[in-house]
Amino acid sequence: MGLIIETAGLGRAFGGAxxxxxxxxxxxxxxxxxxxxxxxxxxxxTIRMLxxxxxxxxxxxxxxxxxxxxxxxxxxxxxxxxPQQVSSMGHYMLTGREKAEIEAALYHVPRRRVQARVSELLxxxxxxxxxxxxxQTYSGGMQKRLxxxxxxxxxxDLLILDxxxxxxxVQSRHHMWDHIxxxxxxxxxxxxxxxxxxxxxxxCDRLVIIDHGREVAGGSPAALKAAMGVSSLDEVFLRxxxxxxxxxxx
Amino acid sequence: xxxxxxxALSRRWLLxxxxxxxNLLFSVLQPAVWLVFFAGAMGGAVDxxxxxxxxxxxFAVPGVIAFTVVGNGVSAxxxxxxxxxxxxxxxxxxxxxxxxxLIVSRFVFQVGMNSAQVLLILLxxxxxxxxxxxxxxxxxxxxxxxxLLTLALTAAAMALACAxxxxxxxxxxxxxxxxxxxxxxxAFVPLSAMPGWMxxxxxxxxxxxxxxxxxxxxxxxxxxxxPVSLGALSLASGLLLALGWWQFARRxxxxxx
Ligand SMILES: Nc1ncnc2c1ncn2[C@@H]1O[C@H](COP(=O)(O)OP(=O)(O)OP(=O)(O)O)[C@@H](O)[C@H]1O
Ligand SMILES: [Mg+2]
Numbered sequence: 001m002g003l004i005i006e007t008a009g010l011g012r013a014f015g016g017a018x019x020x021x022x023x024x025x026x027x028x029x030x031x032x033x034x035x036x037x038x039x040x041x042x043x044x045x046t047i048r049m050l051x052x053x054x055x056x057x058x059x060x061x062x063x064x065x066x067x068x069x070x071x072x073x074x075x076x077x078x079x080x081x082x083p084q085q086v087s088s089m090g091h092y093m094l095t096g097r098e099k100a101e102i103e104a105a106l107y108h109v110p111r112r113r114v115q116a117r118v119s120e121l122l123x124x125x126x127x128x129x130x131x132x133x134x135x136q137t138y139s140g141g142m143q144k145r146l147x148x149x150x151x152x153x154x155x156x157d158l159l160i161l162d163x164x165x166x167x168x169x170v171q172s173r174h175h176m177w178d179h180i181x182x183x184x185x186x187x188x189x190x191x192x193x194x195x196x197x198x199x200x201x202x203x204c205d206r207l208v209i210i211d212h213g214r215e216v217a218g219g220s221p222a223a224l225k226a227a228m229g230v231s232s233l234d235e236v237f238l239r240x241x242x243x244x245x246x247x248x249x250x
Numbered sequence: 251x252x253x254x255x256x257x258a259l260s261r262r263w264l265l266x267x268x269x270x271x272x273n274l275l276f277s278v279l280q281p282a283v284w285l286v287f288f289a290g291a292m293g294g295a296v297d298x299x300x301x302x303x304x305x306x307x308x309f310a311v312p313g314v315i316a317f318t319v320v321g322n323g324v325s326a327x328x329x330x331x332x333x334x335x336x337x338x339x340x341x342x343x344x345x346x347x348x349x350x351x352l353i354v355s356r357f358v359f360q361v362g363m364n365s366a367q368v369l370l371i372l373l374x375x376x377x378x379x380x381x382x383x384x385x386x387x388x389x390x391x392x393x394x395x396x397x398l399l400t401l402a403l404t405a406a407a408m409a410l411a412c413a414x415x416x417x418x419x420x421x422x423x424x425x426x427x428x429x430x431x432x433x434x435x436x437a438f439v440p441l442s443a444m445p446g447w448m449x450x451x452x453x454x455x456x457x458x459x460x461x462x463x464x465x466x467x468x469x470x471x472x473x474x475x476x477p478v479s480l481g482a483l484s485l486a487s488g489l490l491l492a493l494g495w496w497q498f499a500r501r502x503x504x505x506x507x
Contacts, residue, residue: 049346073346081344085337093269094262105258108251108343134269 002065004029004158009059011213012045019045021213022059027191027206029157032184034200034207035193036237038246042213043193044084047162050183050191051081064157068094080151084162084193091097096138096146097122097131100153107154121149125179141172148179161192165199177203197233209240216240255347261356263329267363277325278367281318282374282431285310290378292438300443303469308380312392312464315368316457319396321433322367323403324424326360327411331420334411349502353495356404364400365393380468388467391476395467395483399460402487405494412501436461456486 005027012020020042022209027033035043048054050063052072061068064078077210094102100118106184109117122131125145138146140184144164151159164180180203181192200207201221217224217240224236267274289310298304330352333339342352372389373380382388405425414420434448435457441449452458463479 051340053340053343053454076344076346079344081341083337083341098261098265102258102262103345104429105254106342106347108254108346111254 003027003062004031005033005061005063005191007050007059007061007121010046010049010061011058012042012049013057018178019213020049020210023210023213023215025208027189029189030184030187031205032180032190032192032203034204035191035210036195036197036200036207037210038241039195040246041210041241043164043210046210047081047160047191047193051079051160067156077154078157079160080158081160082147082151082162082164084166094135095132096127096135096142099135099146100150103150104153109153110126117153121152124152125149126175141168144168144172144176145179148176152183157189159188159190161190163164163194164192165194173199197237201233203240209237211241238239252348252351255351256355256358259351260359262360266329266498277322280321281314281367281371282313284317285371285374285378289314300352301440307375307378308468309465310438311371311375311380311468312461313432315371315392315396315464316399316435316437316461317362317432318367319399320373320403320428320457321366322360323400323407324428326356326400326404327407328504330356330408330411331414331417332506335417337365343502349499352502353405353408353498356408357401360404361397361400364396368393368396382468383471384467388472391467392464395463395480398483398487401459402456402490402494405491405498409494409497409501431455431457436465442494456483456490459483459486 003026007023007027008027010020010023010025013020022041023046023129023238029146035046036139037043045054049056050061050068052068052075055069063075066074066078066130068075097118099124101114104114104118105111119128119131125144125148127142127149130142135143137148143168148161148164151161159180161180165176166174177199180192184190184205192200192203204221206218207224210216217236219227221233225231225233228236230239231234279382281343285307289307292306292310296309298306301309303309330339333342343349369389372392382392384391408424411420414423434451435455437457441452441458444452459482461478463476463483466473466475466479
């Protein structure tokens with residue numbers, strides 16, 4: 001297969017404000033690719049364009065070989081999107097298993113295979129014991145794990161994770177990282193937006209740092225550190241994006 | 251595939267309602283309370299010559315049904331509103347789900363719930379001595395009328411839910427619109443007893459035709475007015491449905507947070 005994600009001059013404006021500006025990405029099969037950048041840099045906007053939720057205002061993007069604007073339906077069949085917010089609110093009153101079964105049907109998992117597939121994934125994220133409890137009684141970490149499982153129901157070629165370990169404890173983060181690595185080892189491609197440099201450093205094969213919607217640096221974590229002669233990705237990030245808070249710059 | 255999506259979404263709507271037992275209980279009981287207390291009390295104050303029957307409860311049954319369907323029409327869009335605000339709508343729209351399935355599953359669910367409630371209202375009415383003049387077939391026709399009305403209201407509510415910035419605006423608009431919608435119709439007073447200008451407004455209200463058809467089916471028979479009212483209602487519902495569908499399609503194809 002060719003590139004999993006391929007964008008050329010991809011951009012999105014909201015009114016006059018440019019959130020993403022001429023982004024050119026190339027992600028190969030089997031990579032964990034990181035999208036880094038300060039708050040408001042345009043990570044979620046990029047992800048929303050790649051998940052067909054937001055049409056680009058400039059440029060093009062192809063996901064799994066299909067144009068996100070013209071072949072959105074095809075793209076949706078191939079991606080598993082795990083949003084930044086946990087979706088417990090929409091599911092208060094549903095159990096973890098019910099939520100997963102309903103989403104499996106929406107991903108067109110064949111009817112007779114739904115139950116087995118759901119059990120298998122709940123087992124994978126270690127939620128089997130709590131599968132029949134209401135989602136609203138889950139901890140933040142359990143909800144994130146459930147959302148991850150739900151993104152895998154249809155065996156997507158590309159898993160899109162928006163801040164998968166936001167608000168998780170150390171144990172849960174390590175578990176999440178292990179899951180993501182083993183998915184990559186099985187051949188899945190992962191696009192990961194994160195604000196945690198340690199996470200990017202441990203997980204990503206390659207990454208881009210964006211600021212004000214533009215790419216400011218890209219490469220493997222090791223290459224980025226070596227190019228600057230520093231030992232931490234934090235240092236690389238700060239040198240590229242500066243120390244100013246984004247709210248002050250506007 | 252299409253049926254799989256609609257079934258799965260309907261299951262979600264059903265589970266969400268069934269888990270809120272108290273909410274369910276009260277919304278099921280409410281119309282019965284209206285019929286017993288409101289219609290029972292008003293009956294004594296109403297002139298039989300004006301409403302055209304000595305049985306005000308029978309006269310009010312279609313009004314109470316319309317009241318219930320309009321009330322449920324507002325809640326038809328609640329899950330969509332909340333999915334939009336919690337961000338879950340993004341997840342749904344990132345899946346290979348037909349946009350139409352979201353709205354069709356709400357139709358299926360709302361028509362099912364409303365039909366059950368209409369049957370309950372008719373049972374309570376029966377206990378109060380109201381026997382529909384058109385019998386069992388008439389009851390089926392009443393279900394068809396409320397089904398049409400449900401489609402129209404659900405489509406309108408879903409379109410509004412897509413268009414508003416948050417649930418605050420949604421409830422402000424529906425709160426503002428639903429009472430005039432009911433009182434500017436023949437729900438509790440016949441057109442002939444209204445001031446002239448109000449009767450004109452009521453004639454433009456699709457609800458009037460739904461209530462008219464149901465009232466004829468309950469009080470009179472299949473005669474004259476029923477096909478005309480059904481035709482007017484179908485036309486109005488078709489228009490609202492098309493409008494709602496178009497709005498919904500437009501809003502879900504480009505979703506801005
Ligand atoms: N629907 C919208 N309407 C207007 N502006 C928007 C909209 N969505 C995003 N933006 C703007 O686009 C810019 C990029 O936002 P985005 O959410 O993509 O950032 P992010 O990198 O994901 O940030 P964070 O790390 O805080 O999640 C911000 O300036 C934001 O205010
Ligand atoms: Mg974000």
